[in-house]
Structures are given as C-alpha cells and as structure tokens.
Amino acid sequence: MNKMNQTIKLIDGPIGNEAINTEIFQTSEDTQNGAYALFIGRVRADDEEPSPVEAIEYSAYPEMVAIVMGELSEELFGHYSHLTGLRVLHSTGRVRAGEVSLLVMVTGRHRTQIFEALSSCVELIKDRLPVWKKELLADGSSRWIE
Template sequence: MTNTLNFRVKPRAEDSFAITLAPLSLEEIYAKADDPANGAVVVMSGMVRNQTDGKPVVSLEYQAYEPMALLVFSQIAAEIRSLWTDVKRVVIHHRIGRLQVGEISVLVAVGCPHRSEAFEACRYAIDTLKHNAPIWKKEHWQDGSSSWVSIGACEQPGQDC
C-alpha cells in the first residue's frame, strides 16, 4: 500500500467515484461495477452501527475534503489496477452528512473476471480509503456527547470503524 498520491491520475470512464449527501444504493453501485467480462462483482457496504466499543451510538456525521477524497479514490483505483490487472471496474461512493444507525455510509465495488481478485481488490480499496481519504466522522452517543475522529484513526489495532 502506498502513502503517496499521484495527482495526475486520470479516472477511467468505466469507474465511478462520489462523495454525496444522498443515500447510497446497493443496486446502483452494483450496476456501475458490472461489466460483461466480469466473473464477479464484490461489494462492500459500510454502515452505521449502534455502538462503538460498547458505547451506544445514535448517529454519525461525516465530513470530507471532497476534491482530495475524489483524487484518493482515483489513486486507489489506479493502484488496484497495478496489482490486479484484470479489474474491469472500481466504484467508490462515500456519504457525508448525518446518518442514522443502519444507514450505509460507504459502498465499494470491484468488478473482475475472477472472484479471488475481486475480493482482494475490494478489501484493498476500503482499507486504503480508510487510511488515506480525508474523511472525518463525528460519533453522536446516546448520552448526548459527541466526538470527531478521522477515519484514518480507525487503522489502530483492534479498531473497525
């Protein structure tokens, strides 16, 4: 995994990257990752859960530095293609704004001729996004308190944010 960004990476027309306030759709993301040459489309759906480390969560609020996040998404796709050359499509959409428990915050999909590469590339995409993308979340807890955290901080051992 690289920590340097190539700002000259131009997104491929068949890929799709977005930061949006609108709810995310599994069907839409799947369709964007689909290609006649695919033998597999792997979709990872991240959602707001009802607790963090046993502390009850009522909602999360996401913010992103959108221009940089979209560059990071494009760089992730380029890195994926350098590691898994058969990948046909990469889709990364992240939601911002306030989300309730159960709502989808991020969708990543990779379409590829072979399932093993699709799984590996999809995992690489979400892990790299969480480490590199300028996206922050504010956890709103049941007791009325809240706290901001970079999703990159989720890379601490034992954290699954």
C-alpha cells in the same frame, strides 16, 4: 496496465436502497465482466460511554477525495491485473445507526483477485481518503474519531 474504470461519489446523507440497487442492477448491461464483489459499510450503534452511538456525522474534502481516489485506483489497478472496475459511494453529513455510509464494488472478468482487491480498496479508503467522522451519542454528546 488494465484500463482504469473508476468512479467515486460523495452522497449527502445515508446511501439508500435505491442507490444501492442502482449500483448492483446497472451491471446487468455488462456483458464483459463475470465477477462483482460488493462491500457495504453500515453505521453501528456501538455501546459507548456514556451512551450508545446514535449517528455519525461525516465530512470530507471533496476536491482532494477525487484526487486521492485516482491515486488509490492507479495503485489497485496496477497491483491487481484482473481488476476492471471500481465504484465507491461514500456518505457525507449525518448517517444514523443502521444506515449505509460506504459502498465499494469491484469488477473483474473472473473472480481471481476480486475479493482481495475489494478488501485492499476498503482498507485504503479508510487509511488515505480525506474523510472525517464524529460520533453523535444518544445523550447529545459527540466526539471525533481519529
């Protein structure tokens, strides 16, 4: 199997521009990998009843997040032999509509498999990571998304 280089960080609140820039620009020191693919997930102001989504409140089980992310990485690195790196930032706490709550970046020597690995990683995160979200609506009401 290719060497696994993966990190996941839980960020309190939105993932700000500085954190996003850091993730992107630290790659300038990397002379081995030629391909980076990036997914950014942003909170939408969905027009729900009785009022629009103002923010999402995320909560997580951090100890289990670390373990599950290790398992997901093993599956991804096992399946995509050209994948060399995987970095994930996920928000906890309150993230307002328009702000970023998820960043996933995958790395490979070449672009082969990278887009597919990125898509698989995002789906696995949504399916298997022990994270929960509650929509906070503009009228002050809230509901769990399950």
